[in-house]
Amino acid sequence: MLTARVIPCLDCRDGRVVKGIKFQGLRDAGCPVELSMNYERQGADELILLDVSATPEGRSHQHETVRKVREGLSIPLTCGGGVRVTDDAGLLLDAGADKVSVNTAAVVKPELIDDLALRYGSQCTVVAIDAVRQNGGGWEVVVQSGRERTGRDVIQWAKEVVARGSGEIMLTSWDRDGTRSGYELDLLSAVSEAVTVPVIASGGAANPEHLVDALKAGANAVLAASIFHDGEYTVASLKAVLQDAGVEVRP
Amino acid sequence: MNDVAVIRTGTANLASVLAGLKRAKCKAVLVDEPGAVASADYVVLPGVGAFAAIMDQLNSRGLVDAIRQRVNEARPTLAICLGLQVLGSSSEESPGTEGIGVFDVRASRFGEAVRVPQLGWNLVRPAPDCRLLTGGYGYFANSYRLTEIPQGWAGAMADYGGAFVAAIERGPILACQFHPELSGKWGASLIERWLGAAREPAPC
Structure with a gap:
């Protein structure tokens, strides 16, 4: 049986891991290579490295970071942040990514998803969807680190990205991200039911129970950042709680 | 230090395979012509796409x-993911395309009861006659799979909406549906055993 995945996420800027609430007030959270190796030892099932640099110089740091992480890492690595065209994804894959995630660029030009899936395969093509709750019900897709609304309905967009060849959806509740109030379970259930590919829950995790809730709501994997970086929990201690709650995990 | 020839398939992302071989103290070289594939002591057939x-x-x-x-000559070869499937006859993924045809088994898509692609760690259960494969969790990233172990091979199964072939082995030939280079310490030790078995003559 396929086990539920626990995925630490490293937001990187200029070669360092950073953490902030909704990407505001970023603070240093450590060295990406050291943290990656540490998380693998703790039992992480996969890692996600997102580049949140604002400049081209920052981007070049990211390729170097990916190369260094890959040398030592023997679990899967997803990379994203700033992927605009198919060749950007190619550079990340050459540097050592196993999967590439796209977000804003896919909304601006959805054909990017078709291109990536055709060239590198669906299993390599992750679409990150950032969602905000709408007053009248449902969720809207936001881009540019939450600064811009798109008018797109999250459920419709999730179906479209899968039809275009995305093999996985990384779903972030922008209302919950960095708030430590738990994943948005209604959103997770709605998207999980709407698509046939795996869904990674992101945004809001602060304790093991939040992870259990997300997996029971339909997520196939749970992403978290600050609860790991702050050293509050190790991946192993979280997995022990998941197992006690009846979730199958890799020991 | 073992020299390992990794076949450049043009579609595969090779960074993880090369890094995994380097961690196993191998010198990996990319090859794409028949002479090099025929003469290499060790060959890896990676497959993505x-x-x-x-x-x-x-x-x-x-x-x-x-x-x-x-x-067929039992010379050390490691096939990964799609590399396993193309050793067979054909696949539901690409009707009309013939595989390499080492064995007569066709790959088919996972059923509709499970999320596809399969992405993540699944329990690999080897049959008692396996020499290289041991029980453990392997990392899979696939939409198609074999459901029967080819005749003359020892194999390991896993479950995802029913049993499927996780890996097969015959002497120093190892073909894995999972990615040993992404399967942590368990995967690394499997690569080590493959390199080691290739150094010893097969038992009678």
Whole structure:
């Protein structure tokens, strides 16, 4: 049986891991290579490295970071942040990514998803969807680190990205991200039911129970950042709680 | 230090495979012509992408016979993911495209009861006659799979909407549906055993 995945996420800027609430007030959270190796030892099932640099110089740091992480890492690595065209994804894959995630660029030009899936395969093509709750019900897709609304309905967009060849959806509740109030379970259930590919829950995790809730709501994997970086929990201690709650995990 | 020839299939992302071999203290070289595939002590056939795309690459470079021959001669070969599937006859993914044809088994898509692609760690259960494969969790990233172990091979199964083939082995030939290079310490030790078994003669 396929086990539920626990995925630490490293937001990187200029070669360092950073953490902030909704990407505001970023603070240093450590060295990406050291943290990656540490998380693998703790039992992480996969890692996600997102580049949140604002400049081209920052981007070049990211390729170097990916190369260094890959040398030592023997679990899967997803990379994203700033992927605009198919060749950007190619550079990340050459540097050592196993999967590439796209977000804003896919909304601006959805054909990017078709291109990536055709060239590198669906299993390599992750679409990150950032969602905000709408007053009248449902969720809207936001881009540019939450600064811009798109008018797109999250459920419709999730179906479209899968039809275009995305093999996985990384779903972030922008209302919950960095708030430590738990994943948005209604959103997770709605998207999980709407698509046939795996869904990674992101945004809001602060304790093991939040992870259990997300997996029971339909997520196939749970992403978290600050609860790991702050050293509050190790991946192993979280997995022990998941197992006690009846979730199958890799020991 | 072992020299390992990694076949450049054109579609595969090779960074993880190369890094995994380097951690196993191998010197990996990329090859894409039949002579190199025939003469190498160790060959890795990685596979990412679609069945027809990888077969097009292998056919256009004249590599199909060289791969079939070294497998039939029991010369050390490690096939990964789609690399396992193309050793068979064909796949539901690319109707009309012939595989390398080492064995007569067709790959088919996972059923509709499970999320596809399968992405993540699944329990690999080897049959007692396996020499290289041990029980443990392997990392899978696949939409198609074999459901029966080819005749003359020892195999390991896993479950995802029913039993499927996680890996097969025959002497120093190892073909894994999962990615040993992404399967943590368990995967690394499997690569080590493959390299080690290749150094010893097969038992009678």
